[in-house]
Amino acid sequence: MSDPLRPVAVSAEQLPPRSKPSNYPEPFASRMAxxxxxxxxxxxxxxxxxxxxxxxxxxxxxxxxxxxxxxxxFIYVLQGHPTLHTDHGRTLLGPGDCAGFKAGSGDAHCLRNETEETVVYLEVGDRTPGDQGSYPDDDLRAVMLNGQWAFQHKDGTPYP
Structure with a gap:
């Protein structure tokens, strides 16, 4: 049975952006500007x-x-030309390009907009309990606890 309080369809661009730009602790959150x-x-x-x-x-x-x-x-590029950074190097993407990252592969990844135009893409991720995130370039690791990310230094010390 459908939930009468939930919409059937929406205009994605008309939805408000997340109020908190990042879940990362500082000094990492400000890097998401x-x-x-x-x-x-x-x-x-x-x-x-x-x-x-x-x-x-x-x-x-x-x-x-x-x-x-x-x-x-999984990501799917709608607009612009982001650069995908992975353990294998850099890959320039454009509209219609997609990439996927299998759980447990260890292939660290992110997108960077190294252009002067806006990049827009869809990202899809599952919500498997017990997930952990590793960050090879930063003193950070993440553990999913009760649906929320808990961030720690690589030595296990929690971030405040």
Whole structure:
């Protein structure tokens, strides 16, 4: 039975962006300046996977370069030409290009907008319990606890 409080369809661009630009603790959160996400899946109450419409201003990044232990991720570029940074190097993407990141592969990845035009893409990730994130370029690791990310230094010390 459908939920009468949830919409059947929406205009993605008309949804408000997330109020908090990043879940990362400082000094990492401020590095996400210029990134704007609209949580499309949440509008419909999706519980098994999330979908975000993400916009990157010039020189913005999608995230810290990271890999998930249990979460598959997929991106599809709608506008602009982001550069995908992975363990294999840099790959220039454009509209219609997509990339996927299998859980547990260890291939750390992020998108960077190294152009003067706005980049827009869809990102899809599952919400598998017990997921962990590793960040090879930063003193950070993440553990999914009760649906929320808990961030720690690589030595296990929690961030405040």
């Amino acid at each position: 210029g990134r704007e996400k609209r949580a499309l899946g949440d509008v419909f109450g999706l519980a098994n996977f999330g979908v975000n419409l993400t916009r990157l201003a010039p020189n913005a990044v999608s995230s810290l370069r990271h890999a998930h232990s249990r979460q598959d991720e």
